[in-house]
Amino acid sequence: MAFALAGLLLTSAAPTIRYGDGAWATFARGTTCDATSRAARVAADRAEQAYLAISFDRSGNRHGQLAAKLSRPLRPGATVMLSVGNQPFLLAARDRFAWSRGPAQEAAIIAAMRSARSLRIEARSPAGGRFVDSYALDGAPGAIDAAAACAARA
Template identity: 60%
Template structure:
């Protein structure tokens, strides 16, 4: 998202909010776990671009940078999803996985993003999913509305 102007709140429910910034709308939530003072809180989002390439892309900023080459896994209920990674960011792998992630989010109470730290320990960022369906629907509608103008 562009940092030229602050995001506008579109809708909020539970632990999730739908935000609009420029031509992008997203459903986003911060981790329910502790955050570190020296870095931003872990965050997960589903992004939609008005007329752009993202139509439900999952992304997560991890609470810590994983070990180089480490696999980052998203677990929603009992469904695992392997994510693409770069530094402390992880993303969904394409439209089919994004559809499956959104469907899983609608039917589960929580999710977690896991990886290995450089020291070999576990990084586990947990998220509550209460409010996620409304925020996802609001973000999708927001992007569709922007594309029609």
């Protein structure tokens, strides 16, 4: 499953697979490396697949930044909540995308991902209905470690 994510990543450069385990994989593109997974619910043919990435780059601008493409567009002004196990995190968001709010939050999210079994992102669609994108965390710690090590070598 994780290897099918190559076309879903945040940047367009051709990725190189560096690691894969469980629902997660690590991809390298130049000086950027991402630990990534797609949402548990696979999108229908024409729907866009939700995915999540933890990104690292050589310059240090991204050292564990979480970025997610949501399964649906957001209602204007909607909040986006990430829950890792029972730990909630408020994300920044716009359109179909959400991301972490800075290094302290990123470190806390990664620490929570190391001990939790699942992660979910909750928000409201333009019609006002709540939606949830769920992710398995099996393989996430290894993929995150591989992405950090990859960026250090890039």
